Amino acid sequence: MKFLVRRFLHSVFLLMGVSLLSFSLLQLTPGSFFDEMQLNPQISRATVSRLRAEYGMDRPMLQRYVCWLESAARGDWGLSFAYNAPVAPLIWARARNTLLLTGLALPLAWIIALPIGVLSAGERYRWIDRGGNLVASVLLVTPELLLALGLLWLALRTRWFPAGGMASVVPIKHGAAAHIKDLVQHLFAPVTVLVLGSLPVLLRHIRSAMVDALQTPYIKAARSHGIPYLRILFRHALLAASSPLLSLAGLSLASLLSVSLLVEVIMNWPGLGPLLLEAILARDVYVVVGAVMLSGLFLVCATAVSDVLLFIADPRIRTEDLA
Amino acid sequence: MRLLSKKSLLLMSLVAIHVPILFSGLFAPYDVAEQNRDFSFVPPSRIHFTDAHRTLHLRPSVCSLENSGFGQYHENRDRCFPIHFLIMGSPYLLFGVFKSNLHLFGVEAPAKIFLMGTDLYGRDVFSRFLYGGQLSLLTGILATALSLGFGVLFGTLAGYYGGWPDAVIMRIAELFLALPWLYLLFAVRAFLPLNLNAAAAFCLLVSVIGIVGWARPARLVRGIALSSRERHYVLAARLFGGSDSYLIRRHVLPDAYAVIITQAVLLIPQYVLAEVTLSFLGLGVGEPTPSWGNMLSTLQQYQVLVSYWWLAIPGAVLVPVFCSYLLLASELQPRRTAIDA
Amino acid sequence: MGCHFTKGLPALLLSSVVVCLIPSSVSAQSPLSKEELLISNDPVGHPGGHLVVSLRSEPKTLNPVTSIDISSREVIAQMTGDLIHINRFSENTEPALAKSWKVSRDGLEYTLKLRRGLRFSDGSPLDADDVLFSFHAYLDEKVNSPQRDLLLIGGKPITIQRMDADTLVFRLAQPYAAAERLFDSVAILPRRLLEQAYNDGKLSQTWGLDTSPQQIAGLGPFRLKEYVVGQYLTLERNPYYWKADREGRRLPYLDQITFIFVPNADAEVIRFQAGDTDMVNRLSAEDYAALEKEQTAHSFHVYDAGPSLEYNFLLLNLNSSLPAQSEIAKKQKWFRDVKFRQAISLAIDRDSMIRLIYRGRGTPLWTPVTPASSFWIDNAIPHPPRSIDQARKLLQQAGFSWSRNGELTDDTGSPVKFSILTSASNSQRVQMATIIQQDLKELGVSAQVVSLEFRSVADRIFRSHDYEAAVLGLAGGDTDPNSQMNVWLSTGNDHLWDIGEAHPATSWEAEIDRLMEKQLTTLKPQARKILFDRVQEIIAENLPIISLVSPNVLVGAKDQLGNFRPAALDPHTLWNSQELFFSVTVAARQR
């Protein structure tokens, strides 16, 4: 219980910090949303300053922050300048798409990385290890950007899968199955980029955690008891390596989220990425703060989940806390 | 025996890449900013060992190019120019200090040699690749050193002392992990004075990435410090009156060594790629100063990637370079050999 | 303290009430008088088909009163109608909702006759009250419409009087040349749907993207059908549209237009190549060249629609508000010297810019007026070719000299160095800056390109004035010089080289002010042109901004698309959307 309360307080602290930092960073960044209007020769300076005042941008930052905090606590995350609409529904509609993408890519990346990482730790310096290492190295130095453009090129040449977007524009046959098929086809490219992008880091960490685990005396003992090789790798050693890997799982979601920002922009996926980028460039303050808060919230949830899993998985922590 | 030769092979290949980068003035035939506007997007020069009459020559030569419409060139085989080695050319500063105008190779005036072709402005991609390497590698290493330095410092402090320092450091680390660094960079870049030397401005920017990036290594190091603190030999050493700094130096840090090396190896290419991403957003080092990042960023224009394949050569060269880095690092990782009692 | 975050909610509640009212009110309408349709002269097409177009960013609102960004305006343009329209192709005004208009002799009174029997896209009739309501909304200070400033003549709002059901009189406070052009793109709003919101002060929050199609009505060729967050927005044919073709068939031909949101140029081209979209707006020269090679293999075609209104220029900081001891102020001593500016202009290789950046599809400029304004451009302006020798001579006359290693130094002996600011998101301008930097090197000037993200650039130029030189571009929405008043008047917002000066700093700026004010109130086009020619002469001579190049309008479309006529004015492709059609085979296939 104490554990939970502490976790909760951490999360609140984290979210407060995130919002304050993003507020002040945006304050530091020169320019404001209304600058673009100034470039339009037909809008007078008076109109711009009236608009600024209407949105409260003429007040000092701290005052705006407190005001925002107050209304955010009530569930009102502010108003977007550009969309002239409340931020929360705006962001949530896109966050769902981002979650779909990362929610699919994360387990997929782990499903692929886990056996390869475990086996290459078991077969150190053999072909699978060397092969895995080479692939991981190549992927590590290939920017996601190039991966994404390469896939788009492939889509264009072969027409195997759509070149971006989330759904076909020309109406497809009705029925849930047809829609799901369409969605899966559109998911293919971005998910592939995300998986390939996060593979090398996962592989390396899994391998090094497993190498450490395989060198423990208890794994050696298990081997000398004649326990089958694969069972040692995938049960005994994997269990032993589970604590660093579970923390990695929380971290990998964070990095996946930040990569998906870029991939979404290139692959034209209607997620948080394009929205956030556009909002940052347009200095749409409340959208930025809201989107950052939401990704902070995802992160908090992810680390909380990985902590709980860690708590469940590691008997040393669990039994101590209960005792 | 095999291991030795492989390691030395890797080392040799890294040296082979780094020597030309270090002595880029000598190896590059042209100045990085020199534009040949009539030779925009020229493919890599063909090097001939025969002349127009199919007579074999020992000295390689290149033929002069004739422009036939935008981006279309044909070679004039009747006008061939031999490649000279150790030729005097445009002046440069070696290591930024020594004045020289000696170039390893080059051709005489009307002809040009472009080993990796040219870019939009007709600048020699090969020369830019060599010069760009200086900046990119430096920034990659600098940023890694910074973020690892901070990460190890805070990670060990948090893991070793536990309690409230741990709580405070880790909460701040989480904060840094949660924040998109993109607009921190916007803010910093936009505030820097414009008159700052381009390379200096960029180094400063990369330092910011490095400082922002401390959180991840800190978390990893903390985990290790936490477990290493509990090890019997550390407890024993503490009982014998080992000071904190001694324990951290002799026991905790060596335990974290493998993780630090792995992280460093992962971070260097990542930070070089961070430069690519920044350049993609146009926030990298300013023209005409070359860096691998801003050279690769032109590739990110889809049509350039498709139409001018030679601009991808530097990118293609980067992959084996980074791979050999990574392989070397995994060779360097301590291999715990069990020698029993 | 007042927080402004809850604005959206009451508006939502309100609009749902309006929904309930619609069916009863429509059925209660009295029989309408005979429709006066506008008959188009263009080639006759086939009905049907579904056009897919990409938009670079998502529209932010469907509200014509508050929209500012290009994407929103592009979508809204398809859904709304204006009283008098500028034909994007001929660049002349033509009747739209107003079937005719008369100007009083003193140019202060415009009498507009509305077409009779027209209906909004929801079937409700249009009358003079709707027009009255619309203009009140635009002019209301509390609404903060960006169109408002356009409708202020001499600082005073236009007044509108309703004479009868289809006659309106607009009165101007002072004579205004070509005032009929102001009516373009001022969308007429349905009073019935919006009056309540307007009275409640909630007009600016209505018609957001989440509004249901039944609550939006306009006079454009299309009306809202569906919006999917982040993905696409579909418009369907407006069955009540007020134009017909020569055979009397009511326009538009197309059944639907879908705008898909594609956030970057590469992806936009890829989607076009993949056949996902039927049309692509604003191609870069590289993309144009690449697509040109493929156009025979695929069934699309790329078009070069000729010069655009965009002009790119090198801006030297001449702001008079900077403190004298600042670093920039020292450099301003050079910039203020007209010979220095002329030398720089002479040193710039505009032809290379056209060749390298625009692949030859652009025009070199010596004034900000591009050949797209065929009427207004002064062809007598000299086009001095690039000459480093000439430039050196000018610099010498201005007291500059060269050090032993070729560096240009001023009379105090300090080397001439400055940075050129550009927006990182526009690669063409970065390329221009890179070329300029190398050109200036030949003069011994060491310039450095600094690319920052757009808002930071804007902040430095408009607010802090903390820059030395910059490469910028502006694109007029109209060819008429009135649209550029803010740039040329020394008090204007966009008087870029010296923003916010109280009095003209130089005599030639004073003269520009005088000439521009005079052409504004002169009614005869020929007389205005003489005045504006003089303005161009002054600019070419004094070079407050050093004009560089103007790109051509490059677009692409599927072969089957009929009546496709790209124009120099914005929107280049969809301006005649009501007349676009697919050839029979495609239309049949899509059904």
Added chain:
Amino acid sequence: MDPNRHEVSLARPIDGNLLRVCNLTVSYRLGPAYESTALKQVSFTVNCAEIVGLLGESGCGKSTTALALMQMLPANARISMGSIQLDGCNLLSMKEDRLRRLRGSETSIVYQDSETLNPMMRVGNQVMEVLRAHKPAKTAQMRDEIYSIFAALGLKDCDRIYRAFPHQLSGGQRRRVAIAQALICKPRLVIADEPTSSLDSEATTGILDIFRQLRATHNTAILLISHDPETLRAADRLLVMYAGEIVESGPLNEVFEHPAHPYTRALLQCSTRQAAPPMFGVNRHSLACIPGEPPDPCEVLPGCGFSPRCSNRAEICDSLRPRLFEISGVHSARCLQYEARE
């Protein structure tokens, strides 16, 4: 060292030899062109239902012998010569899969390390894993079997221990669980590498009792490895190892009472002195009772390995390597002082 010179094998062909090790030579590669020889032509046998003790100070190659017998040597070790025959089958030529099936079921090992239990798994499950690998049965049945072996090993409160995680158990309990893992499949040969290190004397006697019982009930052969002669009192026969060589072998009583090799003698002296209570006034600090250090395993010395430390060293000892000399039919020692006698 002349590899062709086969030593007189101590292991005379006796029917019923369970394990026969012949000229086993193991070396570790410590770096390029840098090897250390850990075992030098070691030969011995273990019969059915026999407890053989292997005595020697740390670093002499005891654990290498144990690992070699399990075929679990680390990757940098190399068996350059010799054979290991279990029941007449050569372990060295056996495929990995067959070896795996052998480990735990035919031969098993108890390590000296106290951390041989996976901290993330329940103790009972870890024992069950061994059973499942070799003799899979219904879970309930296997559990009963584990309960009974726990009981036999003197673990009270089997239920709690079965569910416990290693960190919740005491050192002695953990050791017993490790032994349970080794014994659960009733192997024919158990190698116990310092099974009682770091345990108190009560636990030590308990564990040694278990080994004796095991031999009595299941005819299990046990190779008991220790540096402490006291622990080895449970053995029937004793092998003394020094610097990778067996320097003396013979029945326990004979070796203890009449140690033939100077090293054995010194070792036993240390041990008795240590065991003596302090009231005799003997200095208990004399831990390093044998002066000097064992030779560097990387160097090949021409003479007897123990000669630098030997109290009755002759000149010849530095130049000639001794063979194993038979003292009596079952007792032999590797010392040149017996050469004259022969």
